[in-house]
Amino acid sequence: MVIDTFKAALGDGPLAWQANALCAQTDPEAFFPEKGGSTREAKAVCQACEVRQECLEYAMLNDERFGIWGGLSERERRRLKR
Numbered sequence: 360m361v362i363d364t365f366k367a368a369l370g371d372g373p374l375a376w377q378a379n380a381l382c383a384q385t386d387p388e389a390f391f392p393e394k395g396g397s398t399r400e401a402k403a404v405c406q407a408c409e410v411r412q413e414c415l416e417y418a419m420l421n422d423e424r425f426g427i428w429g430g431l432s433e434r435e436r437r438r439l440k441r
Contacts, residue, residue: 374417376410376413376414376417377410379408379409379410380408380410380414381404381405381407381408381409382401382404382405382408382414385404389401389404389427390404390426390427390428391425391426391427392427398427398432401427402427402430405427405429405430406430408430411429411430412429413429414428414429414430415428415429415430415431415436416429417429418431418436419436419439419440423436
């Protein structure tokens with residue numbers, strides 16, 4: 360199983376939360392929409408994800424500039440940072 364291999368590769372390290380991320384099981388293009396594209400689908404996945412907070416913290420700490428992370432767009436994360 361691909362998911363089990365992914366979980367084993369992450370182990371107990373700082374990114375281990377990614378093994379439980381729902382986005383890893385869905386179309387990644389939804390999380391990186393074209394400029395002006397809808398973020399609704401990605402944000403709906405994030406709302407149901409058990410590691411949403413860890414994802415958002417990762418994005419904020421690593422200054423992720425593209426995509427939906429932790430249920431927020433880059434613009435929303437930038438506002439949150441202020």
